[in-house]
Amino acid sequence: MLFNSYEFSLFLPVVFILYWFVFNKTIQLQNIFLLAAGYIFYGWWDWRFLFLITFSTLFDFTIGLQLEKATGETKRKWLFVASCIVNIGFLAFFKYFNFFIDNFIAAFAAIGYHIPAISLKVILPVGISFYTFQSLSYTIDIYRRKMKPVTNLISFAAFISFFPQLVAGPIERAFNLLPQFSKARIFDKTQAIIGMRQILWGLFKKIVIADTLSVYVEQIFTSYSVLPGSTLALGAVYFAVQIYCDFSGYSSIAIGTAKLFGFTLMQNFNYPYFSTNVSEFWRKWHISLTSWFRDYVYIPMGGSKESLPKTIFNTLFVFSLSGFWHGANWTFIIWGLLNGLYLIPNLLYHKKSPKTISPEINISVIGKMIITFALITFTWIFFRSANVSQAFQYINGLFSKSLFQYPIQHGMAITIPLIAILFAVEWLRKYGFKVAEPQRSPVYLRWSIYLILIISCFAFFKQNQTFIYFQF
Amino acid sequence: MKNFLVKIIKLTLFTIFVLVLSLFFVPDKVSETSILAALKDKNELLGKTPSPKIILVGGSNVSFGMDSKKLEKRYRMPVVNTGLHGGLGMEFMLNHIKPYVQKGDVLILMPEYEYFYTDNFYGEMELVSVIFDVEPESKKIISTEQWSHLLKYLPVYSAKKIKNYASSLFQKSADVIDIYHRNSFNSYGDACLHWNLPNQSYLPAPALKGNEKVNAKSIQFLKEFKLYVKNKGAGLLIFPPVIDKTSFDNQKIIIEKIAEELKNNDLTFFTKPSAYRYEDSLFFNSYYHLNKKGVDKRTEQLIRDLD
Numbered sequence: 001m002l003f004n005s006y007e008f009s010l011f012l013p014v015v016f017i018l019y020w021f022v023f024n025k026t027i028q029l030q031n032i033f034l035l036a037a038g039y040i041f042y043g044w045w046d047w048r049f050l051f052l053i054t055f056s057t058l059f060d061f062t063i064g065l066q067l068e069k070a071t072g073e074t075k076r077k078w079l080f081v082a083s084c085i086v087n088i089g090f091l092a093f094f095k096y097f098n099f100f101i102d103n104f105i106a107a108f109a110a111i112g113y114h115i116p117a118i119s120l121k122v123i124l125p126v127g128i129s130f131y132t133f134q135s136l137s138y139t140i141d142i143y144r145r146k147m148k149p150v151t152n153l154i155s156f157a158a159f160i161s162f163f164p165q166l167v168a169g170p171i172e173r174a175f176n177l178l179p180q181f182s183k184a185r186i187f188d189k190t191q192a193i194i195g196m197r198q199i200l201w202g203l204f205k206k207i208v209i210a211d212t213l214s215v216y217v218e219q220i221f222t223s224y225s226v227l228p229g230s231t232l233a234l235g236a237v238y239f240a241v242q243i244y245c246d247f248s249g250y251s252s253i254a255i256g257t258a259k260l261f262g263f264t265l266m267q268n269f270n271y272p273y274f275s276t277n278v279s280e281f282w283r284k285w286h287i288s289l290t291s292w293f294r295d296y297v298y299i300p301m302g303g304s305k306e307s308l309p310k311t312i313f314n315t316l317f318v319f320s321l322s323g324f325w326h327g328a329n330w331t332f333i334i335w336g337l338l339n340g341l342y343l344i345p346n347l348l349y350h351k352k353s354p355k356t357i358s359p360e361i362n363i364s365v366i367g368k369m370i371i372t373f374a375l376i377t378f379t380w381i382f383f384r385s386a387n388v389s390q391a392f393q394y395i396n397g398l399f400s401k402s403l404f405q406y407p408i409q410h411g412m413a414i415t416i417p418l419i420a421i422l423f424a425v426e427w428l429r430k431y432g433f434k435v436a437e438p439q440r441s442p443v444y445l446r447w448s449i450y451l452i453l454i455i456s457c458f459a460f461f462k463q464n465q466t467f468i469y470f471q472f
Numbered sequence: 473m474k475n476f477l478v479k480i481i482k483l484t485l486f487t488i489f490v491l492v493l494s495l496f497f498v499p500d501k502v503s504e505t506s507i508l509a510a511l512k513d514k515n516e517l518l519g520k521t522p523s524p525k526i527i528l529v530g531g532s533n534v535s536f537g538m539d540s541k542k543l544e545k546r547y548r549m550p551v552v553n554t555g556l557h558g559g560l561g562m563e564f565m566l567n568h569i570k571p572y573v574q575k576g577d578v579l580i581l582m583p584e585y586e587y588f589y590t591d592n593f594y595g596e597m598e599l600v601s602v603i604f605d606v607e608p609e610s611k612k613i614i615s616t617e618q619w620s621h622l623l624k625y626l627p628v629y630s631a632k633k634i635k636n637y638a639s640s641l642f643q644k645s646a647d648v649i650d651i652y653h654r655n656s657f658n659s660y661g662d663a664c665l666h667w668n669l670p671n672q673s674y675l676p677a678p679a680l681k682g683n684e685k686v687n688a689k690s691i692q693f694l695k696e697f698k699l700y701v702k703n704k705g706a707g708l709l710i711f712p713p714v715i716d717k718t719s720f721d722n723q724k725i726i727i728e729k730i731a732e733e734l735k736n737n738d739l740t741f742f743t744k745p746s747a748y749r750y751e752d753s754l755f756f757n758s759y760y761h762l763n764k765k766g767v768d769k770r771t772e773q774l775i776r777d778l779d
Contacts, residue, residue, distance in 0.1 A: 189473070222673060
């Protein structure tokens with residue numbers, strides 16, 4: 001079920017009412033209901049996916065309990081390895097099987113051995129990368145003795161299938177979200193209103209901005225060979241904004257929806273396009289995934305505590321892996337690698353980027369923001385291209401003389417104002433002016449803003465516009 | 473909680489109020505010049521064309537896929553191409569044409585396959601535009617069941633009207649005659665502005681699961697329509713729509729089911745659907761929209777089939 005669908009617009013209020021008025025007698029009852037809602041939400045795509053999530057849930061729940069019971073380190077290690085093999089095995093099979101086979105065949109073909117092509121028609125279960133990582137973090141944390149396993153299967157199953165963040169995150173850590181399933185939930189009006197605002201702004205970003213830009217992005221990336229460099233630059237910028245609005249829109253809706261049910265999810269985006277360097281960007285973009293890789297891959301590999309060559313290797317490896325997580329395509333791996341390469345100068349000069357940005361805005365800061373945005377936008381070309389060859393041809397066309405021509409109109413009359421609105425609102429929010437906050441603006445102004453956002457969502461609505469990150 | 477729900481309900485009602493106002497009172501200039509406005513012109517053409525006549529009926533596979541002049545020349549009967557847009561739905565399309573059917577007329581229906589297995593049968597956003605802004609008097613032919621299907625399009629359409637109106641305040645749109653303009657049709661009702669244009673890229677119809685079922689309502693409706701035409705002393709011939717090879721192959725199972733169901737109800741396609749499965753290169757910008765070469769091929773094939 002898509003957040004931007006008629007089905008969800010009925011599903012959410014019904015689940016909300018039943019949750020607070022019918023199933024509110026005990027925590028267990030609320031969890032059973034959330035579990036059922038999660039399964040309906042997920043099974044809406046394809047009921048067969050439910051077998052996979054059920055198996056994953058039961059398996060990791062059992063591993064968690066066994067890890068707690070096991071006394072010897074060897075047994076604990078084997079249980080942990082089993083959890084990794086099963087979770088990553090599922091991911092590898094459903095997501096990467098054909099990629100590995102194709103590359104294996106191509107590699108042999110390059111040295112003169114021709115192996116007959118094998119290709120399985122594997123349906124990629126929606127959101128598998130997200131809930132697999134969430135489930136895996138649970139067993140890892142128990143193995144590391146950072147948390148105790150839950151003994152209530154319903155709570156655990158409700159945690160894995162929690163519908164607001166099930167298919168595209170934020171990828172929650174068990175120690176943050178799981179305890180919330182064991183606590184009594186009291187309706188908090190202020191949080192619910194904040195949640196509704198997040199849902200509305202998320203829908204606006206997705207339906208109005210991302211889906212509008214997607215039309216032009218598709219046109220430009222399809223006809224890149226005949227377009228001038230300036231239009232290709234425009235296409236890359238459009239995609240940078242599209243993917244941000246698409247994904248952060250989803251996260252806003254997820255976080256807002258969770259608030260309606262008394263849950264707090266982690267922040268997933270923190271105004272990343274206002275970052276002054278790439279390192280800062282990666283602390284603010286898809287935070288739940290970046291921190292997952294940091295905690296479970298980068299730091300265990302030694303992080304930045306080892307020698308410089310090892311630190312560089314760790315960085316490049318983790319970024320490539322992050323790219324590979326996105327999909328079975330060399331374009332994603334190059335995208336990840338390129339982002340890793342951007343960080344090498346910092347590592348070479350042992351320069352630590354400041355954790356917080358100075359609130360003082362001046363020309364230099366804005367210049368750095370623009371440069372960072374341009375660097376990140378360049379990497380998105382790989383991310384968006386169908387294959388590596390197309391990406392290089394696109395870049396070749398981009399850096400040509402025609403870069404300085406006036407771009408061919410690709411909806412600029414509508415896209416430029418929309419992008420300007422996005423950046424203006426985000427800027428105001430980042431620097432303290434919370435748009436449409438009760439204490440800041442009168443009722444008529446707030447309601448006018450809500451109405452404009454709602455009407456805009458309807459006006460720009462297109463059916464069956466899925467979220468980019470669903471494919472991951 | 474109560475306070476929160478009251479606020480949400482108030483906001484919802486306020487939004488509905490604004491959308492209803494817009495639906496009825498916001499002027500929609502787009503509907504005056506869009507392809508849907510050609511419905512009025514086609515009505516006029518139907519009204520003034522003497523019977524017996526050939527009436528081509530269907531969605532855009534008919535408007536973008538026929539050269540009526542050739543048909544007229546062959547059968548020495550006036551031809552009216554009433555094809556317009558698939559989004560109007562088969563129920564509206566056929567109900568709308570009923571008053572124009574006269575004794576001796578021959579109706580050639582080439583319905584898009586979607587009418588038989590999706591809600592497209594009842595109409596989509598384009599129908600909402602027609603009944604609110606192009607031809608408001610057509611509301612009276614909309615059935616309760618149709619209204620229930622159209623309900624979901626109302627807020628979207630209403631909001632789009634506000635958007636269009638707001639845009640018109642800021643920028644004066646040049647009245648460019650493009651392929652989806654009211655004036656993109658020839659005197660027979662064929663969309664012809666694209667005949668000299670190169671093909672554009674488009675997505676074929678998606679592959680289906682294979683478990684789709686034929687909508688019994690559409691078959692029943694077609695049976696009743698056939699009876700109506702017969703009682704009027706006219707004839708009804710049902711042809712498969714023209715569709716590109718990729719889309720046909722993607723939807724082969726449901727197409728076969730539709731053909732079978734029509735056959736079982738004495739509504740058999742005049743020729744087998746695969747006869748109108750054309751090479752992808754003959755399509756202009758959609759799997760139902762032929763280019764000029766495709767239009768010629770299809771018209772000639774239709775003539776051969778009728779002969």
